[in-house]
Amino acid sequence: MAAGDMDPDLARRLFEEGATLVLLGVPEGTELGIDYKSWQVGPRFRGLKMIPPGLHFLHYSSRDRLLGGGGETGPRTGLFVSLQPRELLLAHWDDKEEDLDFSASRDEEQLGRVRAGLRDLDPFLGPYPYDVMRKWVSLTDRLTMEVAGALQPLNGRVCSFSEVEPELQLPHTKDRVEHKLPRNDTECQSMREGLERLPRMKQRAGTELRFSHIPKQTYPPGATPEQITQCSMDFSYALERLLESRYPQEALHVLGELQFAFVCFLIGNAYEGFEHWKKLLVLLCRSEAAMHTRRDLYLGLIAVLYHQLGEIPPDFFVDIVSQNNFLTSTLQDFFQFATGPGVDATLRKRAEKFKAHLTKKFRWDFEMELDDCAPVIVELPEGFVLD
Known part of the structure; x- marks a missing residue:
């Protein structure tokens, strides 16, 4: 060193x-x-x-x-x-x-x-x-210690494997019998039975990453069928609820959370960081109305993604990131919205430049339909449940 x-x-x-x-x-x-x-x-x-x-x-x-x-x-x-x-x-x-x-x-x-x-x-x-x-600063320029402290576990440690413990503490045989748990290894007649009778586990209190809650309902209470349809295609309502509840004073801190999740995954090896990064990215990229009102947020998002996508190992795209065309389909929607009518000229120009950069670097084609020219079927990630 x-x-x-x-x-x-x-x-x-x-x-x-x-x-x-x-x-x-x-x-x-x-x-x-x-x-x-x-x-x-x-x-x-x-x-x-x-x-x-x-x-x-x-x-x-x-x-x-x-x-x-x-x-x-x-x-x-x-x-x-x-x-x-x-x-x-x-x-x-x-x-x-x-x-x-x-x-x-x-x-x-x-x-x-x-x-x-x-x-x-x-x-x-x-x-x-x-x-x-320089690389580190580019990955965390939107992340403050205040935001990181509120997101990292209460015990202050980001762990690549979750610490778990049994939901029920049953140290005595009579307690295990009452809950139909095996008293010893010979009581199970099959592997399936043994697995089913294993104690249920939960993450140890204080070790959980404290990410923002992404609203399960993407439309307002009492919404009409037309509003439900609209909010199922444009997640701006859900995004605004998240910003109001978690970052009411400074909406741009949500970009710090996106960077926090990425660092937890890329450097901390915490897979749940990647899962939250995906959900947050979908929420941001598929919020068309928000792009008309939150120019600075989306200019910042482009800068954050520019550095993040530059750090993901190339073979990683073949593995997790490109599963179900997650990244290409999400960004395709983003570019469609960010270059549409009524969007701020600076944001539109920056989005077009970013799209050209990704097309050249990764050879992604954002113009053609995915899945052999079939209509793109958007699968909402876990956390988006339409009631």
């Missing part, structure tokens, strides 16, 4: 103004990273220095103890942190939890001792990977 080709003036400014993360006791072999880069921790590692002030995503995966601590690592855990100039953040590795404990950062005495010894600690601190800073 050498500073390498960093401009000397920039290196000096980061040395003087950059924040420092002192991470003590991280086991050798742990995969640890910040923002868009990660490394395997060596025996001399004690943290990171010269970190540009602002929002960052610290992530790590502990060695898999079941495999003897070899090359395999466990699920990824991450957290968003907002760092001030010259700030020092201190954490100790908790072997039992296999997690970083930041409680020491609230102990002024400990912080003072570490700060006084930073010069001796400096050789064991790796410099922030400045070569990915």
Whole structure:
């Protein structure tokens, strides 16, 4: 993690103004990273220095103890942190939890001792990977710590695998019998029976990502059949309800949520981030009326998508993103609405330029009908239920 080709003036400014993360006791072999880069921790590692002030995503995966601590690592855990100039953040590795404990950062005495010894600690601190800073900023320029803090789990950790626990705590045999759960492995006559009788699981409280609720009903109460039809094709009503309930003061923060979901998936490996990104993208791209009244929101959406689609690995489109033509059909609707009559001229021009960019880069044709020229059947993602 050498500073390498960093401009000397920039290196000096980061040395003087950059924040420092002192991470003590991280086991050798742990995969640890910040923002868009990660490394395997060596025996001399004690943290990171010269970190540009602002929002960052610290992530790590502990060695898999079941495999003897070899090359395999466990699920990824991450957290968003907002760092001030010259700030020092201190954490100790908790072997039992296999997690970083930041409680020491609230102990002024400990912080003072570490700060006084930073010069001796400096050789064991790796410099922030400045070569990915521009990429990171482009992926999070709409995301504030306030928004990230409201979206990340109450325990502050974004995990690639959800922590689950039984819906019913039944440690005693008599309790399991009452709920028709097997007392032992030999009571099940088939695998299917065994699976059916397994305890129902739920996500552990405090570990859930707290995304905005996307309204299940896309039309107003008491809507006429004509309104129901209109709101089933134009999701502006549902979008406005989301903005009113979650971002009444600043609608553009919904773009921060789109970036948060994308980072949780792309860097945090949390699949639910991708699922929410899809739902939010559909809501935004299929809200025709909103494009006439929320010009700045949609100019921002184009910029956000430009950087996000540039970071998705090419083979990923063949896999998840292109399933059921999700992305191409969603963007096709967006371009149709954004270049229609009555749309702001700047937005229309930006949308046309973005469409040309995607057509050239990914060879997507937004002019022809999908599915061999058949009419496009729009399948609403989970969360859009027409009552």
